Amino acid sequence: MNVLIIIIFFLLTFFLKNSSWGNAGLADGTALGVGFILIVAFLFGKIITRWKLPMISGFIIGGALCGPYILKLISVQQVKNLQLLDGLALSLIALTAGGELKLRQLRRRFKGIAAITFSQTIFLIIGFVLFVFLAKSLFSFLPDNNFSQILAFSLLLGVLAVATSPSTTIAIITETRAKGDLTDLVLSITIIKDVLVIILFALFLSFARFLTFPRHTFDVSFLLDLLRDIGGSFLFGGIIGAGIIFYLKYIKAEITLFILGISFFSYQISYYFNFHPLLICMVAGFLVENFSAQGEGLINAIENSSLPIYVIFFAISGASLNLNILQNTWTVALLIVVLRASFKFLGTYLGARFSGEEINIQRLSWMGFISQAGVALGMAIIIERTFPQWGAQFKALILAVIAINQIIGPILLQRIIFQAGEAGKKEI
Amino acid sequence: MKAILAFGILLFIAYLGAQGLFSKKKILSPVNYFFISGLIYIVFGVLLGKNVLNVLSPEVLTEFRPLVGLGLGWIGFLFGFQLELRYIRQFPLKYIGFSWLHSLFSFLSVTLVFWLVLGIAFPAHSSFLLTGLAISLGIIASISSSSFIPLVSPLIRKGEYYRLARFSTSIDDFWGLWGIALVTCFWHYPFFKQRVFLNGLLLFFGSLIFCFLLSLIFHLLTRSTSDSKELLVLLLGMVFFVSGAAVYFNLSPIFINMVLGLVFSRLTKHHEKVYPIFISTEKPFYIIFLILIGALWDINFNLKILILTFIFVVFRMISYSFSLPLIEKLLKFPFSLPPVFGLSFLSQGGVGIALAIHFKMAYPLPLTDILVSIALFGILINEILAPWGLRISLVKLEREGLPIKVQE
Numbered sequence: 001m002n003v004l005i006i007i008i009f010f011l012l013t014f015f016l017k018n019s020s021w022g023n024a025g026l027a028d029g030t031a032l033g034v035g036f037i038l039i040v041a042f043l044f045g046k047i048i049t050r051w052k053l054p055m056i057s058g059f060i061i062g063g064a065l066c067g068p069y070i071l072k073l074i075s076v077q078q079v080k081n082l083q084l085l086d087g088l089a090l091s092l093i094a095l096t097a098g099g100e101l102k103l104r105q106l107r108r109r110f111k112g113i114a115a116i117t118f119s120q121t122i123f124l125i126i127g128f129v130l131f132v133f134l135a136k137s138l139f140s141f142l143p144d145n146n147f148s149q150i151l152a153f154s155l156l157l158g159v160l161a162v163a164t165s166p167s168t169t170i171a172i173i174t175e176t177r178a179k180g181d182l183t184d185l186v187l188s189i190t191i192i193k194d195v196l197v198i199i200l201f202a203l204f205l206s207f208a209r210f211l212t213f214p215r216h217t218f219d220v221s222f223l224l225d226l227l228r229d230i231g232g233s234f235l236f237g238g239i240i241g242a243g244i245i246f247y248l249k250y251i252k253a254e255i256t257l258f259i260l261g262i263s264f265f266s267y268q269i270s271y272y273f274n275f276h277p278l279l280i281c282m283v284a285g286f287l288v289e290n291f292s293a294q295g296e297g298l299i300n301a302i303e304n305s306s307l308p309i310y311v312i313f314f315a316i317s318g319a320s321l322n323l324n325i326l327q328n329t330w331t332v333a334l335l336i337v338v339l340r341a342s343f344k345f346l347g348t349y350l351g352a353r354f355s356g357e358e359i360n361i362q363r364l365s366w367m368g369f370i371s372q373a374g375v376a377l378g379m380a381i382i383i384e385r386t387f388p389q390w391g392a393q394f395k396a397l398i399l400a401v402i403a404i405n406q407i408i409g410p411i412l413l414q415r416i417i418f419q420a421g422e423a424g425k426k427e428i
Numbered sequence: 429m430k431a432i433l434a435f436g437i438l439l440f441i442a443y444l445g446a447q448g449l450f451s452k453k454k455i456l457s458p459v460n461y462f463f464i465s466g467l468i469y470i471v472f473g474v475l476l477g478k479n480v481l482n483v484l485s486p487e488v489l490t491e492f493r494p495l496v497g498l499g500l501g502w503i504g505f506l507f508g509f510q511l512e513l514r515y516i517r518q519f520p521l522k523y524i525g526f527s528w529l530h531s532l533f534s535f536l537s538v539t540l541v542f543w544l545v546l547g548i549a550f551p552a553h554s555s556f557l558l559t560g561l562a563i564s565l566g567i568i569a570s571i572s573s574s575s576f577i578p579l580v581s582p583l584i585r586k587g588e589y590y591r592l593a594r595f596s597t598s599i600d601d602f603w604g605l606w607g608i609a610l611v612t613c614f615w616h617y618p619f620f621k622q623r624v625f626l627n628g629l630l631l632f633f634g635s636l637i638f639c640f641l642l643s644l645i646f647h648l649l650t651r652s653t654s655d656s657k658e659l660l661v662l663l664l665g666m667v668f669f670v671s672g673a674a675v676y677f678n679l680s681p682i683f684i685n686m687v688l689g690l691v692f693s694r695l696t697k698h699h700e701k702v703y704p705i706f707i708s709t710e711k712p713f714y715i716i717f718l719i720l721i722g723a724l725w726d727i728n729f730n731l732k733i734l735i736l737t738f739i740f741v742v743f744r745m746i747s748y749s750f751s752l753p754l755i756e757k758l759l760k761f762p763f764s765l766p767p768v769f770g771l772s773f774l775s776q777g778g779v780g781i782a783l784a785i786h787f788k789m790a791y792p793l794p795l796t797d798i799l800v801s802i803a804l805f806g807i808l809i810n811e812i813l814a815p816w817g818l819r820i821s822l823v824k825l826e827r828e829g830l831p832i833k834v835q836e
Contacts, residue, residue, distance in 0.1 A: 001648060001652075005645055005649060008645060009645075009669075016673055016677075019677075029672060029676045030672070031498065031672030032668075032669060032672025032673050032675070032676050034494050034668045035664075035667070035668030035671070035672050035673075036665075036669055036672075038664060038668060039662065039665035039666065039669060042658075042665065081490075081491065082494075085494075254712060254715075256708070256709075257711070257712035257716070260712065268483070304708075305657075307657040307658065307660065308661045308664050311661055
């Protein structure tokens, strides 16, 4: 039945969009696109669960199928027009992510978290530097025998490989209602790495500029800007968190509306002051969870309305996947994906073993760090603008890598949650 | 600084939303009702919009356009879904006749007056356009708030006038929405150059078939699920899709969603699952919708608008009141309908506002901004007058105990 309804929706949308009376110059069909993508992606999610795959993979595949690169029922402009919903969804997911981080857990697992994060980061950066130097013929767009440029490229590729998508991680954890040591560890490391990647990226970008452009000095003044952005995000996240605590404690009513308003406000203000929207909301969620009795109320309020948010967010991310690029670069992209997964395995395994984590975590948890999305994409765009010689090719390659990782990442994460027996353990 | 101020406003809005919206306390004070009915959120929208703080700037509002479409559709779907035949059948047929004639008279008189006045005020514009504008104002005038009378229910005696007023206000939007569907089909923008009637009919019946088909699909989709989160996704998706299709074809999302809700309500057996979703989402949606309307409103205030708003309010009031003796005679009503009873219907509520904003979206013309200003100022004034009107009409009539129980 679901397949039949999807076909009817495809035909209806195709007919509507091609009707001569449609689009009288007033509407671009964005609302039509939202409705279409919500229903179709949701039905894809439902269908895919029959094969024991996560719903969000269905949302992503549904979005990609309807998007501008396959069936073209949603245009690039419409995908761009949905950025506000995308931003709102991201803020809400980040609030949940922060709210899921328990200070008690972080303290208890500090050694494991630090060791795995450190080990993964080192393995990925060094691994990719070595790979690029050994296989530089694969990257024909890099100038021959130019050590500096090859080093700059490899460092940036390495730092991008470290990033894991917190939104995908939190969506899978919510969908599977997972609770347990492995879940906590994967989530904590993913969130901490997100902050770490932002810092490392700024550092490496400045170094890469110094290597690539002869007149550019290795200027550390960017550290001050970084400090301001990250410090501001923390500070503002603190203020937002305090606001949420106050509201949940004393006013209590219309929590959904309030949370939506706060998310919108955080998203807007982050652009105004150049803060990190994800960081603001994570800090706010973390504060509410760990420094008040209102954490559960916040998470419940968000989770009650989380399904439409996830459907829209992941369907848009599916529609944004540039599949034309994947078609052209899939061999190199696939190689990078395999290497990244291997380095993640090595880094995670050794880090977990060193810190004395249990055998399940040593062997399985690397699969929880494969997904990639917004942060890596944002960084690829900055690289494209900064390095005109090879930035565009770099971005294209990263987009292809993200496309593959975003399809296999959620599936792997769901698999390890089930294997570890942590699915369905969280009470609603 | 602007953002901090906006944050403060946001907190205050949420606080007010939590405290006052649709509460039944002190409803008979005009100032309180302005807060309780939610119209204060339009003022907040104006403050946050481009005219004052510009937090909801035109660029941000462009991104919010799908949400405005959703808000319009949500209001229509909600109305259609809640319009139950079982409820309507509890009332005498004369009550349905009353509601229809009452709306019709106010529509005709306001349309006629504005058809004459607009021709004088804007002689340079085409008569086709001015007629459409007059009809639109007439339709907005013919609608009254369905939530106002239930809100005051604890405060007055529930006799036959109360029953009649409550019934009439709960279904008179239905007539208005059919009117709006006809306007958007036959005055379809950009205006048909030829075969206006045939093309209008095609659009009208095409949209009805579309609604029936989607209602059936929606029913099939919701039949197999009982999870409230999944129902919310499907409900949002369907209302977005239908509203989006309506906006894309420049038709009325309110009407098309009303039909969707009406048909779906007849087909589904899951009312008890769908209602809680509405209840939990109704207030937040309505508040966000009103704020967006305030922000979208290009406030156009000059002497001409002032006079036209005055005409709108006064003629609506006159037609609502002085049509009553005529309706009483035409329907051979079993009890008297004094003109003062018409003042019970002054409040216009959300559907009137939604129609005004629909016109703004569907007809991007300078005259539309004038229509929106007349309608919104008129609605705001009517909301302020509504508690006063109610005190001197329904409350008084019921206190006097007239009429004695109707013989059906």
